[in-house]
Amino acid sequence: MNRTDDFILEIDKRYSELSGSSCCLSCGNALQYARPKDGEVCVDIGSGRGNDVLKMAIEVGEKGFAYGIDISHGMLEKARKSARKLGLNNVEFRNATLEDFGLSDSCADLVISNCTINHAKNKENVWKEIHRVLKKGGRFVVSDIFATEKVPDEYANDPAAVAECWAGAVTKDQYMKTLQDRGFIDIQILEESTPYPKGKIEVASFTVIGWKKLCCCGCN
Ligand SMILES: C[S@@+](CC[C@H](N)C(=O)[O-])C[C@H]1O[C@@H](n2cnc3c(N)ncnc32)[C@H](O)[C@@H]1O
Numbered sequence: 001m002n003r004t005d006d007f008i009l010e011i012d013k014r015y016s017e018l019s020g021s022s023c024c025l026s027c028g029n030a031l032q033y034a035r036p037k038d039g040e041v042c043v044d045i046g047s048g049r050g051n052d053v054l055k056m057a058i059e060v061g062e063k064g065f066a067y068g069i070d071i072s073h074g075m076l077e078k079a080r081k082s083a084r085k086l087g088l089n090n091v092e093f094r095n096a097t098l099e100d101f102g103l104s105d106s107c108a109d110l111v112i113s114n115c116t117i118n119h120a121k122n123k124e125n126v127w128k129e130i131h132r133v134l135k136k137g138g139r140f141v142v143s144d145i146f147a148t149e150k151v152p153d154e155y156a157n158d159p160a161a162v163a164e165c166w167a168g169a170v171t172k173d174q175y176m177k178t179l180q181d182r183g184f185i186d187i188q189i190l191e192e193s194t195p196y197p198k199g200k201i202e203v204a205s206f207t208v209i210g211w212k213k214l215c216c217c218g219c220n
């Protein structure tokens with residue numbers, strides 16, 4: 001087993017346990033700002049119990065589609081059950097990671113995420129994957145946490161602390177640099193909390209929007 005497996009196993013364990021609870025696992029209003037439109041293809045990465053995916057499926061209608069991406073078996077089971085209950089045919093919950101959604105290139109109009117990307121070991125690869133699946137001119141709206149200071153390695157390398165949704169956080173500067181390096185444009189912070197303690201560090205929550213360029217060449 002390699003280190004990445006350790007992290008994934010810990011996340012599956014923690015979130016499968018939480019799938020039966022109703023505690024809030026979000027840290028912002030990504031979906032509210034994203035405003036999915038009729039006919040759009042939407043993806044929620046780290047979709048958890050699936051509530052945002054189901055709302056997007058209803059908002060985009062029969063000509064649109066909503067995908068949920070998660071690796072927690074408990075969360076996926078809960079989300080699929082809710083989709084069946086609602087009788088929705090334009091929704092799919094996939095057992096996939098933040099670094100490989102298993103979706104085709106340029107298939108999505110919108111990618112959202114809420115309080116999830118902080119868990120990823122390689123955040124550059126997550127943003128690369130978001131960029132890959134977005135159509136030209138497509139947008140992301142992501143709520144997440146950032147750390148007010150660099151997280152010490154002893155916590156950042158601890159799978160249990162990362163699964164608890166704090167030790168994987170990076171600083172705001174590092175977060176924004178990753179988005180800019182990936183080539184997203186018109187990046188804006190839509191909301192931001194005041195700092196608060198979480199685990200052994202101080203974090204803040206924010207919601208960020210950005211677009212994949214609408215150019216014809218040289219911008220993949
Ligand atoms: C804090 S919960 C947020 C759930 C949901 N977005 C919400 O707002 O209620 C984080 C979710 O991300 C999922 N997750 C964390 N790391 C992941 C990874 N590497 N690949 C796929 N899903 C992951 C977890 O299983 C969990 O369901």
